[in-house]
Amino acid sequence: MTHTISFYGAGNMAQAIIAGLISSGFYKKEEIYVYNHRYEPTLQKLEEEYGIQPILNEKDLFEKSDLVILAVKPAVLTQILPQVKKYLREEHVLVSLAAGISIRQITDLTGPHKIIRAIPNTPAMVNQAMSSISPNNLTTKEEVQLVLEVFNKFGKAKVVSEQLIDAVVGVSGSAPAYVYLFIEALADGAVAQGLSRNDAYEFAAQAVLGAAKMVEETGKHPAELKDMVTSPKGTTIAAVQSLEMSNFRASVIKAVEAAAQKNRQMSEEK
Numbered sequence: 001m002t003h004t005i006s007f008y009g010a011g012n013m014a015q016a017i018i019a020g021l022i023s024s025g026f027y028k029k030e031e032i033y034v035y036n037h038r039y040e041p042t043l044q045k046l047e048e049e050y051g052i053q054p055i056l057n058e059k060d061l062f063e064k065s066d067l068v069i070l071a072v073k074p075a076v077l078t079q080i081l082p083q084v085k086k087y088l089r090e091e092h093v094l095v096s097l098a099a100g101i102s103i104r105q106i107t108d109l110t111g112p113h114k115i116i117r118a119i120p121n122t123p124a125m126v127n128q129a130m131s132s133i134s135p136n137n138l139t140t141k142e143e144v145q146l147v148l149e150v151f152n153k154f155g156k157a158k159v160v161s162e163q164l165i166d167a168v169v170g171v172s173g174s175a176p177a178y179v180y181l182f183i184e185a186l187a188d189g190a191v192a193q194g195l196s197r198n199d200a201y202e203f204a205a206q207a208v209l210g211a212a213k214m215v216e217e218t219g220k221h222p223a224e225l226k227d228m229v230t231s232p233k234g235t236t237i238a239a240v241q242s243l244e245m246s247n248f249r250a251s252v253i254k255a256v257e258a259a260a261q262k263n264r265q266m267s268e269e270k
């Protein structure tokens, strides 16, 4: 396989991934090719910050690399696949980032090819993505390994079977949005108690970051970590009791289910 990588679509996700690949040194700027159907601020950023020259036609993009990241929105993906089919060779590994488009739907439009579905999330922008990788059975172990390595350059990545993608979308793909709602609400609460707006966001974000690192680094069960913060008759148990009375955990479980169900429904629609 060539040590080059192509991106079809140069939006937020592509730009975030490229930033991670360049900062890690895994690919040099000359080894990265990007194509977008029109000039976008994200493309300009790739040119100005990373010196990447955009590719002007699709055919060249597929010629330059065997590894092609399809980084367009789901509706666009189904439009462009029939039109790029003629450029596909047996060696190509197509990595689709599109939520809700199954490997079968992709194969219906391209014919049998090496396809990998990947679900990253926006923390890719700060090299802290969580991504799932789901290969079809035409991809080799080495190719899956390479794609894992690429996705590990801007965060963490794990292989999951395609039927678990709906769960992944719920727990990590869409999850940054719910965490931002939580941070915003935490900060609003602090502002209501007199903290300045800027301080409130800083305290809230660092509390969430620190708590997440505790889960990751101690390996302790979240319930045990919660028990460590809650002293008898203390402040934390008062807050936990209030959250439980408003069905906090049930609401989060329902939110994950809603995202997963939407993803499942999108995959079944087309």
Ligand SMILES: NC(=O)C1=CN([C@@H]2O[C@H](COP(=O)(O)OP(=O)(O)OC[C@H]3O[C@@H](n4cnc5c(N)ncnc54)[C@H](O)[C@@H]3O)[C@@H](O)[C@H]2O)C=CC1
Pocket: 008, 009, 010, 011, 012, 013, 014, 035, 036, 037, 038, 040, 042, 070, 071, 072, 073, 074, 076, 080, 097, 098, 099, 119, 120, 121, 122, 173
């Ligand atoms: N944003 C997120 O949190 C996540 C997004 N994804 C998936 O990643 C994919 C990309 O998402 P974003 O980067 O957020 O979207 P985006 O809208 O920022 O980027 C898409 C890019 O595709 C370009 N484009 C549109 N039509 C095109 C065409 N016909 N030919 C070439 N380029 C075209 C747009 O100009 C834009 O630059 C989507 O399929 C999305 O489902 C997956 C996981 C998380």
Ligand SMILES: O=C(O)[C@@H]1CCC=N1
Pocket: 099, 169, 173, 174
């Ligand atoms: O909501 C969306 O369409 C994308 C897919 C996963 C995260 N965001």
